[in-house]
Amino acid sequence: MKEISKIATAALPLMLMGSSVFSQSLDDAKKAIDAEQYQKAKSMLKNLTQTQADKDENYFYLGWVYILQDYPDSAKAVFTQGIAKNPKSALNYAGLGAVARLEKNSAGATTNFNQAVSLAGKSSTPYLYVGEAYLLDPADAKAAADVLAKGKAVNPKDAALLVELGNANRLLVKSSEALTAYQEALTVDPKSAAATVAKGVLWRYANNFEQSEAEYKAALAINPNYGPAYREWAETDLRWAFNDPKMASAKVKEGVENYKKYLSLTDRSVESRMRYADFLLAAGDYPALQAEVAELEKVAGANNLKIYRYKAYAAYENKDYPAALAGMKKFMAEAGEKRIIPRDYLYLGRIQIASGDDSTGINNLKKAIELDTTQAELYAEIAKTLYQKKKYVEAGDAYNEFTKKGGRAVKLTDYFYEGLSYYFGYDAKKGNEEVLTKADSAFSYIIQKTATQPFPDAFLYRARVNEMKEKDRNNIVGYAKPFYEKYIEVVTAKGAPDDKSKKGLSEAYVYLGNYAAYKEKDNAKATENFTKARELDPTNKSVLAFFSKKGGATGK
The missing domain is CATH 1.25.40 (Serine Threonine Protein Phosphatase 5, Tetratricopeptide repeat)
Structure with missing residues (x-):
């Protein structure tokens, strides 16, 4: 009995060490996710699902990396495995809810989120990831804020949750509430680089660029290898450039350098490089974007359709219409309706018009407007195309839609071209007298609006x-x-x-x-x-x- 007791006593430190290794390894994987080192995190988590196969958390975080990398099918498979290991895994139900949202399955998302919250108990972490799932679409910031507030009530000292609550409030343009949440996160964890960077983002949207930069520098003082600080700094440089023409050239250049530092501190994964592509798209650097996606196509074209989306965007802007059409056709054919966004139809329409397929292109521009009614300016683009093709009555109708829905973007010249379109569209043989009335109305409007400075x-x-x-x-x-x-x-x-x-x-x-x-x-x-x-x-x-x-x- 004594020998057995000795063996048991000797084994106890080994058991504790094994537990510590697991805990540390999972913690390291979570830190890698926070630092946007997704390939590193994925490798660690795949190993954990093998060595600690009974731990449902491992499956969740692996699935979450897939979510962040835009691989919802892989994420769904892993979350399902996690639930098989533990049918009461709140986190994996939160993950399935996130997948459902990406699939535009609102009912499925609600069911899984409700299940996650009901199983959360005293843990705020499921609330955190339900909130993050809502924030995958910024339009759902209110739903995110609501569930994160409930998570805060469960655990007011969850720094990660407080940061996300701040992010949700920032998106809701509740700047004071956002700043309070970030400060609370820093009170809980003064060395939270994520919370410090989040404050920088908040200042960016207030156009206080100097303070924004100061926050990124503070985050890098906490953790010099925290890549997201450089990424957000690059985004701030870009906004600064747009807001201050005198600084534009210098800030775009600085932004590119900061983004390169971000890439060097992550793992230069396809996903990190795709975020760089996002940045180049926003910066309007289409030659660099086309070159970047050409390289990405070689290493990951078969596995990441978004590459073909950006290939099409960049090639169109660079007037390489055959390459643009090939890229967009591949993306649209394989992505599936759930992954297609209004901008895809916008570019497809523009590419088709530039390639001579006007009718189909115009229909796709109309599809873009249908999916995003804030894109009313596209009516002017449609009208211009129709006018150039001498389809005057249709052009007049398109200009009319624009003058009604375009808001501040509408100029008197748009009314003028509306009138011209209807004027040229009149055909006495057809007896379409109504177009003369519409033309007269457009010109009359201009006369009324230019009474003090007449427009001859x-x-x-x-x-x-x-x-x-x-x-x-x-x-x-x-x-x-x-x-x-x-x-x-x-x-x-x-x-x-x-x-x-x-x-x-x-x-x-x-x-x-x-x-x-x-x-x-x-x-x-x-x-x-x-x-x-x-x-x-x-x-x-x-x-x-x-x-x-x-x-x-x-x-x-």
């Missing part, structure tokens, strides 16, 4: 539209008369007319000459107006015809 062409085209309403010159009504007269008044008030205005003035005097001749039966007045028209444009056919009838082109 609005009067000229409104006159032309109304002249089209005249069915018989011999029974002229004079619909266009006040607009031609106003056009003459506005143009002549500006001084000597240029060549373009001379043409317009000649046209106006010809109309007034015809009105005098056929409506008022005043030959002298008609001759006066035609004479003015001839002085401005001697080649005007109506002028030549009028004076020819009077006894020769000279008018004698």
Whole structure:
């Protein structure tokens, strides 16, 4: 019995050491995830699911890495394994809820999240990851904040949860609440680089770039190898560049260097490089983006379809339309509807239009608007394409949609092109009189809005539209008369007319000459107006015809 007791006593430190190794290894994996060293974390966690196969946490964190790397199918398989090991694994139900959200399965997400919370007990960690799952889509920040607040009630000293609560409030534009949450996290863990970086992000969105940089430097003082600090610093450089043109060149350059430091501190995984691609896309550095995705395609093209999305975006911006079309077709064909975002349809439409497939391209631009109604400016893009293809009535309808829904992006020139489109779209043979009414309305709007600084062409085209309403010159009504007269008044008030205005003035005097001749039966007045028209444009056919009838082109 004594020998058995000795053996048991001797084995106890080994058992404790094994437990410590497991705990430390899982902790290291979680630190690697926080530092965005996903390949490193994945390798460690795969090992843990083999050596500690009964621990459901190992499966959850491995699955979460897959979520962060945008591999929802792999994540789902691992979370399911975790639940098989422990049917009451709150974390793995939170993971399944995250997968369901990525699959746009709202009912499945709610069911799994509810299960996770019901099994959480006194642990705040399931609340943390349900909140993070909601934050995979920033539009769900309110739902994230609600569940994270419940997690805080369970454990007010969970620093990671407090950081995510701050992030949710930041997205809700509740800056004071966000800062409070970050400060609370730092009270719990003064060496939380994540909380310090999060404060930097908060200052970035307040456009306090100097304070933002100070926070990143503070985070790097805590942990010089904390890659996310450099990534957020790079994003701050980019926002700074957009907000301060004088600093733009220097800050974009600094941002690229900071992002390279981020890559050097992560594991240069495909996922880290894809985040760099995200940055290059936001920076508008399309040549660098196309080069980066070309390299990524060689090493991970078969496993990461997002590479083809960015290949298409960059190639389009670089006017390499065949490469753009090939990349987008591959992405759209294989990604599945659930992974396609409105911007994909936007680029697909633009690529198709640039490649000569206008009808299909326009339909895809409309699809982009349908999926994201904030993209109303695309109506202007559609209208411009239709106008260039001389599909005028359709162009007018598209401009009309834009002028109604485009908000502050709408300019008077958009109303002008709306009017032009309908004007050119009128076909007397088709009898589509309604388009003349729409054209007249567009030009009328411009006239109303430019009362103090008149826009001459609005009067000229409104006159032309109304002249089209005249069915018989011999029974002229004079619909266009006040607009031609106003056009003459506005143009002549500006001084000597240029060549373009001379043409317009000649046209106006010809109309007034015809009105005098056929409506008022005043030959002298008609001759006066035609004479003015001839002085401005001697080649005007109506002028030549009028004076020819009077006894020769000279008018004698």
